[in-house]
Amino acid sequence: GQQLNQSPQSMFIQEGEDVSMNCTSSSIFNTWLWYKQDPGEGPVLLIALYKAGELTSNGRLTAQFGTTRKDSFLNISASIPSDVGIYFCAGFRGSQGNLIFGKGTKLSVKP
Amino acid sequence: NAGVTQTPKFRVLKTGQSMTLLCAQDMNHEYMYWYRQDPGMGLRLIHYSVGEGTTAKGEVPDGYNVSRLKKQNFLLGLESAAPSQTSVYFCASSSRPPGTVSNQPQHFGDGTRLSIL
Secondary structure, X not given: OOOOEEEXXXXXXXOOOOEEEEEEOOOOOOEEEEEEEOXXXXXXXXXXXXXXXXXXXXXXXXXXXXXXXXXXXXXXXXXXXXXXXXXXXXXXXXXXXXXXEOOOEEEEEEO | OXXXXXXXXXXXXXXXXXXXXXXXXXXXXXXEEEEEEEOOOEEEEEXXXXXXXXXEEOOOOOOOEEEOOOOOEEEEEEOOOOHHHOEEEEEEEEOOOXXXXXXXXXXXXXXXXXXXX
């Protein structure tokens, strides 16, 4: 089946540092989404990207839709302890329901 | 302001037992989805519905059935539970498909943790 390769799998950073993670695929996607999941809860949408090359910010978060339409990037600036969680990318190719998720990046922030 | 509510939150079953997971949304959304989340696997779509009375298969539909008799409810059934179905199940809803340029996100419930012994 379709796969999204998300990296890194995990990150251990110091509070205040910037974070970068990415998602790549062998297939083209029309939409890229980035979610955050806290323990015991469902994913929460952070940023949605709909056009190749699009750069969108949400507070300290910035995400980009790669120009090849096969990748996307998420950056978090000046990390804080509440940024801890698992970040998922997801891609959508245009069929009715199939949103394909990456395996997640687990972020740990040391105060 | 409930959003997406899943019941039950936890359940332990024996192999071969059946059960139904209920998802309810109060946002009048047309689209509803069932995902399973396994360690290291991300979320995978089981079944989805694009409106009342309609259902469709997702990426991993085998062993599951669904029904959407009412717009606000989406039921996920396991007819004969197997240990491989031990997972965390998430329901989601959206007013439009996730690829629509309308910034309508998928709203997720808090999950049902299911263990099959």
